[in-house]
Amino acid sequence: MIKRKPIAQWTILELIFVLGVATIVIGAMYSTVIIAELSLILAMAILFGNLLLAIVGKGEWQTFAISFTAVVATYGALIFLIEDRMGPSQIHRFLPTTSLWMYLREPLTRRQFLIDDKPIAPSLGPKLLEDGRTIVDKDGTPLGVRRKSRANQTLIAVKDTPNLSRFERTGYFAWLLLAGYMGGKFAVGFRRYQDKVEDDSSASGGQASDGI
Numbered sequence: 001m002i003k004r005k006p007i008a009q010w011t012i013l014e015l016i017f018v019l020g021v022a023t024i025v026i027g028a029m030y031s032t033v034i035i036a037e038l039s040l041i042l043a044m045a046i047l048f049g050n051l052l053l054a055i056v057g058k059g060e061w062q063t064f065a066i067s068f069t070a071v072v073a074t075y076g077a078l079i080f081l082i083e084d085r086m087g088p089s090q091i092h093r094f095l096p097t098t099s100l101w102m103y104l105r106e107p108l109t110r111r112q113f114l115i116d117d118k119p120i121a122p123s124l125g126p127k128l129l130e131d132g133r134t135i136v137d138k139d140g141t142p143l144g145v146r147r148k149s150r151a152n153q154t155l156i157a158v159k160d161t162p163n164l165s166r167f168e169r170t171g172y173f174a175w176l177l178l179a180g181y182m183g184g185k186f187a188v189g190f191r192r193y194q195d196k197v198e199d200d201s202s203a204s205g206g207q208a209s210d211g212i
Helices: 012-030 033-056 059-086 088-094 096-103 164-211
Strands: 110-115 134-136 142-146 155-161
Touching: 012 033, 012 164, 033 059, 033 164, 059 164, 096 164
Parallel strands: 142 155
Antiparallel strands: 110 155, 134 142
């Protein structure tokens, strides 16, 4: 009797690898520019590695890699088309993944306010008002305005970590990897299901022949 693999299966090593990559890619956006770029290079290496496996791999490895590459290519092409036709600022209006990622920007962003390059004490609870210019403390008392303003007031620099550009790029790569991974897992599971159905059909046919 042939021992079949479960349709859905995750090994401990696989989970460690997936969580490790996610931690590196997302966590690196809080680090220096070099580390952040290296983490995105790692993501690119995974993408290209699956492309190579789709060509030279065998069995379930190839099934996973082909599906991974197909999903990533489709998602990437969709992002490119929206950016080309509508502009980068419109992506979140058409892709739920990007929209969800942008909703996470505020809770995932560390905002720091600086006067003369010196940080304002967090105990003051500084925050930026909706006008995008005025900074107030936790009691609503104005502390100053953003450095870009020409107003004759105290100028305050606002530093976001990660900045918008890095946050968006990280989001694109994170969703690409996640979509590709889930697509690959689905394909492998579906192939195992097909093999199971074929084996069961063959076994039923063989038993019927023996009965005759």
